[in-house]
Amino acid sequence: MSDQLAAEILKEHSLKQTAGRLAILLVLIKAGKPLSHKDICSVLGDHFYDPVSVYRSLDSFVEAGFVHRVEDDNRTRLFALCTCEKSSHCHPHFFCRRCGKCECLKKFDIPAISELQQDYIVEEQRYYLKGVCSCCSKSGS
Amino acid sequence: MSDQLAAEILKEHSLKQTAGRLAILLVLIKAGKPLSHKDICSVLGDHFYDPVSVYRSLDSFVEAGFVHRVEDDNRTRLFALCTCEKSSHCHPHFFCRRCGKCECLKKFDIPAISELQQDYIVEEQRYYLKGVCSCCSKSGS
DNA sequence: TTTTAAATGCAACGCAGTTGCATTTACATC
DNA sequence: GATGTAAATGCAACTGCGTTGCATTTAAAA
Incomplete structure (x- = not known):
């Protein structure tokens, strides 16, 4: 199931199939929402995979384009599997200050700013x- | 001129007038755009004001509401004097990857997301x- | 099976920002 | 103007996220 999906994703993007990458990808698939490096490591369990390698694997995923990085405001970065097409990475993220979760709000249209301001090249x-x-x-206040 | 404005702003928000705060505020006024802690320290010059105190002064400005924090994507924070009313802090920020500058784009209306998604309390x-x-x-490519 | 570029583990490092605590200072009160 | 006090400051040490360098291991192509 998810294991196979993970393997397919790696193959599709010409990334080597390693135990670590498959494990990380599986965590992201199952989570279905952005996770921090710390989140991922704690799900994987310590001593299974070096934290530095987790960073590097995530970087390779981001570079390949099927994971995107979300900046939250605590100077940490969240990583999420990107189910949308590569060309429309852009959607709002909602951070709940109560439960700490981050959601992708894909229903919203972000206004086309570039039309409004002349000579600005908007890349992101x-x-x-x-x-x-x-x-x-x-569930109450 | 600016000196007087700085003093007024501090008074208005019941913050003690100290040499350091006045200097920082002056830097922000003159810059007219978001600056990093590092930017501010380098304008102030080393040894004039402790870097930690710069952080603390900025924090007090943010808490008072007349300076706002902009997160850029390099894990640094930018600080900008907020000329808009307290209730409408929210406007887009544009980061130029070529000259590195950050601008506040105050002309744009941000869509009222809260209407679209039920039960979400949007605070920021x-x-x-x-x-x-x-x-x-x-100026060319 | 051999080869090799890529991935990994480990240790050390870099940088933005924070915390604790002793000292100093702005400013309210006398 | 002198005094008292809470707030601001300086200094040193620390935290946390992320990165870099390098030797070793490994996936996968030949």
Whole structure:
């Protein structure tokens, strides 16, 4: 299932199939949301895979384009499997300050800023929201 | 001129007038754009004001609400005097990858996301653009 | 099976920002 | 103007995320 998907993704992007990469990718697939390096390491368990190698594997995923990096505001980076087409990486991310989770909000259209401001070349857009997610807001204050 | 403005801003927000705070505020006023801690320290010159104190002064400015923090993607934070009303801190920031400058794009309306997604409490929005600014794009590739 | 470029582990490093604590200072009160 | 006090500062050490260098191992092509 997910194992096979992970292997396929690596193959598709001409990345070597290593135990570490497969494990990391599996974690990202199962999570279905952005995770920090720390999150990933704690799911993998210590001593299984070197933290530095986790960084390097993630970097290779980002470079290949099937994982994207989300900056949160604590100077940490989150990594998420990117299910959208490569050309539309851009969608808002919502950070819940109560449960700490990060969600990709893919329903929203981000306005085409480039049309509004002359001579600006927009190469990357990032939309970041913070507050309380629907799950937490329902379960009382 | 600017000196007086700096003093007024501090007074308005009930912050003690200290040489360091006035100097930092002056730097921000004159810059007219977001600056990093490093930028500020290098304008102030070494040995005039302790780097840690610069951080603390900036924090007090942010807490008072007349300076806001902009996250760029190099894990550094930029600080900018906030000329807009407190209630509308939110506007896009454009980072030019060529000249490295950061601009506040105050003309743009950010869509009201909160209406679209039920039960989400949006407390903060951040819009981040990256590319080449009009100035750099005009002066050749 | 052999070869080789890429991936890994380990140790040390870099940098932005924070914390603790003793000292100094702005400013309110007398 | 002198005094008292909470806030601001300087200094040193620390934290946490991420990176770099280098020797070793390994996936996968030949």
